[in-house]
Amino acid sequence: MDDDIDAGLNLNISVPTKRPSFGAANQRGKISGSRQQRIKARRSQKKWNEKQKARTHSENSNVDRSSKPETKTGGKDVQTKSPQKDVDNQSSENKSEGNKKKPSGVVISSLFRHNPEIPTVKSLTVKQVKEDLFSSDSFQDTPLHPYMKSNLDKLGFSKMTSVQQETIPKLVTGHDVLVKSQTGSGKTMSYAIPIIENLCQQTPKIQRSDGCMVIVLVPTRELALQSYDVFVKLLKPFTWLVAGCIMGGENRKKEKARLRKGINILIATPGRLIDHIENTQNLLLGKIKWLVLDEADRLLDLGFEEKVAKIIKAIDSNQSSERQTVLLSATLSQGVERLAGMSLKDPQRVSISDNTVNSRTMIKDKPNISKATDNAISSPDHAETGKENENYALPESLKQYFVITPCKLRLVVLLILILSKCKRSLKTKMLVFVSTQDGVEFLYRLVTYLSKEHNSDSDVEEEEEDKEQKTNLDVFRLHGDMSQKDRTSTYQNFCTANSGVLICTDVAARGLHLPFVQWVVQYSCSTGVTDYIHRVGRTARAGTTGNSVMFLMPSEIDFIKHLNQRNISIEEWKLGVILKDVTRILPMLPGQEETQRQAPKTVEESATYLQNCCELFVKNGKDMSGLAKSAYQSYIRAYATYPHDLKPVFHLRNLHLGHVAKTFGLREAPSNIANIPGVNTSSLQRKRKLKDDSKKQVVKKPRHDTVSEFKSPLMFTKKTKKNSKGKQRTKKVKVFQGKIIKKKKTSSK
Numbered sequence: 187m188d189d190d191i192d193a194g195l196n197l198n199i200s201v202p203t204k205r206p207s208f209g210a211a212n213q214r215g216k217i218s219g220s221r222q223q224r225i226k227a228r229r230s231q232k233k234w235n236e237k238q239k240a241r242t243h244s245e246n247s248n249v250d251r252s253s254k255p256e257t258k259t260g261g262k263d264v265q266t267k268s269p270q271k272d273v274d275n276q277s278s279e280n281k282s283e284g285n286k287k288k289p290s291g292v293v294i295s296s297l298f299r300h301n302p303e304i305p306t307v308k309s310l311t312v313k314q315v316k317e318d319l320f321s322s323d324s325f326q327d328t329p330l331h332p333y334m335k336s337n338l339d340k341l342g343f344s345k346m347t348s349v350q351q352e353t354i355p356k357l358v359t360g361h362d363v364l365v366k367s368q369t370g371s372g373k374t375m376s377y378a379i380p381i382i383e384n385l386c387q388q389t390p391k392i393q394r395s396d397g398c399m400v401i402v403l404v405p406t407r408e409l410a411l412q413s414y415d416v417f418v419k420l421l422k423p424f425t426w427l428v429a430g431c432i433m434g435g436e437n438r439k440k441e442k443a444r445l446r447k448g449i450n451i452l453i454a455t456p457g458r459l460i461d462h463i464e465n466t467q468n469l470l471l472g473k474i475k476w477l478v479l480d481e482a483d484r485l486l487d488l489g490f491e492e493k494v495a496k497i498i499k500a501i502d503s504n505q506s507s508e509r510q511t512v513l514l515s516a517t518l519s520q521g522v523e524r525l526a527g528m529s530l531k532d533p534q535r536v537s538i539s540d541n542t543v544n545s546r547t548m549i550k551d552k553p554n555i556s557k558a559t560d561n562a563i564s565s566p567d568h569a570e571t572g573k574e575n576e577n578y579a580l581p582e583s584l585k586q587y588f589v590i591t592p593c594k595l596r597l598v599v600l601l602i603l604i605l606s607k608c609k610r611s612l613k614t615k616m617l618v619f620v621s622t623q624d625g626v627e628f629l630y631r632l633v634t635y636l637s638k639e640h641n642s643d644s645d646v647e648e649e650e651e652d653k654e655q656k657t658n659l660d661v662f663r664l665h666g667d668m669s670q671k672d673r674t675s676t677y678q679n680f681c682t683a684n685s686g687v688l689i690c691t692d693v694a695a696r697g698l699h700l701p702f703v704q705w706v707v708q709y710s711c712s713t714g715v716t717d718y719i720h721r722v723g724r725t726a727r728a729g730t731t732g733n734s735v736m737f738l739m740p741s742e743i744d745f746i747k748h749l750n751q752r753n754i755s756i757e758e759w760k761l762g763v764i765l766k767d768v769t770r771i772l773p774m775l776p777g778q779e780e781t782q783r784q785a786p787k788t789v790e791e792s793a794t795y796l797q798n799c800c801e802l803f804v805k806n807g808k809d810m811s812g813l814a815k816s817a818y819q820s821y822i823r824a825y826a827t828y829p830h831d832l833k834p835v836f837h838l839r840n841l842h843l844g845h846v847a848k849t850f851g852l853r854e855a856p857s858n859i860a861n862i863p864g865v866n867t868s869s870l871q872r873k874r875k876l877k878d879d880s881k882k883q884v885v886k887k888p889r890h891d892t893v894s895e896f897k898s899p900l901m902f903t904k905k906t907k908k909n910s911k912g913k914q915r916t917k918k919v920k921v922f923q924g925k926i927i928k929k930k931k932t933s934s935k
């Protein structure tokens with residue numbers, strides 16, 4: 187069994203169609219010879235092609251539809267400073283020019299036309315829940331083992347964080363504990379230190395051959411590696427204690443061999459642990475003294491809960507000694523706490539935000555703070571009075587923004603952000619969250635291509651193949667469908683990089699400490715407030731500063747209310763301000779030297795130029811067209827899986843599929859892109875049109891799937907409708923871990 191939780195984190199759609207051919211770039215004969223000769227040959231071929239094109243153009247005005255300047259009116263401004271005027275001028279200029287001679291290399295698309303109006307949003311300035319990150323206590327003042335103290339000093343840790351100050355004493359004194367504190371507040375060490383402290387004091391001394399005494403369960407493989415690293419560092423002076431890591435994607439035989447040799451502290455992902463519990467004789471659970479559920483709310487999510495329950499059952503049925511259990515997360519809801527309270531023994535609760543709030547208010551009343559955290563969560567008072575919609579703390583040093591961008595402009599706005607902020611020279615690291623694996627792959631290829639130093643003599647295919655080519659920034663990608671080797675090296679390389687952009691799915695959203703990330707971009711909106719908190723929590727960690735920006739389409743702005751309701755304050759970043767930076771990245775783009783004479787001047791022209799670079803790359807880049815289509819389909823499918831409470835905000839009905847296609851650089855009409863299993867795109871288009879025409883919703887509210895990648899790995903959705911003969915047709919779509927594995931139509935007589 188290798189079905190780790192992170193493998194199910196990402197929605198992906200298998201594409202029923204085969205990959206299309208790559209157009210002109212592939213049809214052309216290969217040119218051989220030295221590089222110089224190839225360049226020469228390509229140059230003359232290009233000139234000839236251009237002449238041919240110009241001739242065909244004048245003879246036959248059958249131009250690419252997207253290259254025609256828009257003449258229709260009715261599109262709304264995307265900026266308050268009225269770019270429409272510029273666009274209109276531009277389009278009329280192009281129109282007249284287009285009749286004479288179409289400027290070569292510049293394809294004018296309708297990026298700034300027919301966009302929905304950008305609404306004015308009032309994000310409330312709510313009072314965010316704050317936590318004091320550091321305590322006043324030093325590790326040196328604690329009664330920890332002298333080796334531990336000197337090691338912590340060597341590692342550069344002097345002051346305890348608040349969560350460590352609260353949690354360590356409780357765990358050392360043998361309690362089960364539930365820990366909630368903000369992202370990046372040092373929760374890992376808050377359980378690792380007392381575990382090591384406890385094990386190193388056992389007499390007789392623990393031996394490797396004593397086997398497993400601690401199990402730390404984490405939801406993703408990268409987090410397993412990270413937690414393992416923390417243990418290895420802390421165990422340096424305690425050479426007789428051995429930590430080990432087992433996780434999906436790794437070689438089982440090697441893991442078995444390591445388990446046979448003996449591992450005292452085992453960090454594991456749930457799927458692989460169950461595998462070893464069932465198949466590895468050397469993994470004995472009789473001596474387990476500690477069980478840690480890191481990112482507990484994620485581990486106890488419906489679907490994953492089953493695996494964790496199986497592991498707990500296996501431990502309980504083998505156990506001969508007492509066990510301590512710890513649950514931790516930045517977003518432990520009281521629902522999870524109540525659930526956990528049933529399986530934990532007299533648990534104590536550490537909630538730093540409660541503490542901070544209490545301490546700030548209690549200072550006036552009485553200075554007894556610590557009692558506030560001593561309430562056992564199983565106390566009926568606490569359970570009854572607790573609201574489900576908890577407010578979570580976010581780091582004070584985190585600046586949160588959102589940008590409202592019409593769908594069509596999303597891609598260029600993202601690229602402007604990445605290319606302007608992450609250049610190598612600027613030493614900036616950025617995370618970009620995307621909803622699907624195909625989306626990650628698509629953006630990875632596109633950003634890598636755009637960040638290369640372009641040679642005016644080489645073409646798209648050649649530039650792509652040229653691995654030696656210099657790049658202006660390092661681009662990384664991370665998702666659950668990569669080989670474990672690639673995942674590990676990406677994670678490690680991004681950790682040590684000085685700058686770069688990591689394009690990833692939610693596989694990187696939980697627990698990962700990626701040093702010096704200054705920007706977190708949510709290109710696809712998170713599937714809830716909890717995930718929002720974990721995503722933005724990848725920056726501004728342990729007291730450093732950081733920024734996050736969330737992309738919203740005009741139809742999605744109500745998500746701000748959801749954040750405000752949970753006391754999260756977020757500021758608008760005006761679209762026009764980001765767009766302005768397009769002029770800064772223009773020199774990086776391909777074809778700039780060739781087109782100096784027609785160099786885009788206005789922001790709109792430049793953004794359009796950037797979009798066209800993407801579209802040409804999608805058209806001519808190796809496999810790009812197929813990849814873009816897959817990414818488009820996956821995106822739409824993923825959009826259909828927002829949880830029920832967010833359906834009114836993120837509804838398929840609100841998507842303009844043509845505009846979505848544009849964000850994947852596709853010039854085809856949605857009807858020409860293969861159908862998306864389970865999604866009736868033509869009916870959606872019709873409904874959108876109806877809505878646009880009448881400016882109000884006239885269609886009957888359709889039933890929508892509530893498939894969430896985070897809710898259940900196995901789910902059936904049913905759609906029932908009557909066919910022309912009045913017979914009922916039931917369409918069944920089976921989704922397994924976000925992938926459609928079966929589609930069946932049945933007719934009942």
Ligand SMILES: Nc1ncnc2c1ncn2[C@@H]1O[C@H](COP(=O)(O)OP(=O)(O)OP(=O)(O)O)[C@@H](O)[C@H]1O
Binds near residue numbers: 344367698
């Ligand atoms: N006492 C301390 N002083 C300074 N830095 C610390 C201290 N304790 C931990 N850190 C550092 O803080 C960073 C974040 O720690 P950690 O990953 O444990 O946070 P976390 O609370 O688990 O975050 P998340 O909720 O995102 O999982 C790490 O780089 C860690 O080395």
